Ligand SMILES: [Zn+2]
């Protein structure tokens with residue numbers, strides 16, 4: 820599990836390391852380079868999953884699960 824993801828702007832290529840907060844879904848990331856508002860691509864849950872070097876913690880956790888447990892929706896978030 821990685822808690823840092825380098826988000827890269829699809830517009831200008833600027834990249835910045837961001838800390839992945841537990842339980843927080845980042846849907847908007849303001850690029851410090853060009854000021855564009857970066858959003859997840861269709862099918863991805865958050866900016867990190869689309870544009871980050873590491874996916875968000877939820878996705879990392881899901882990827883670590885046995886494949887047989889997938890298929891009936893996302894795993895219940897831990898609170
Ligand atoms: Zn940019």
Ligand SMILES: [Zn+2]
Pocket residue numbers: 863864865866867868874875877878
């Ligand atoms: Zn995600």
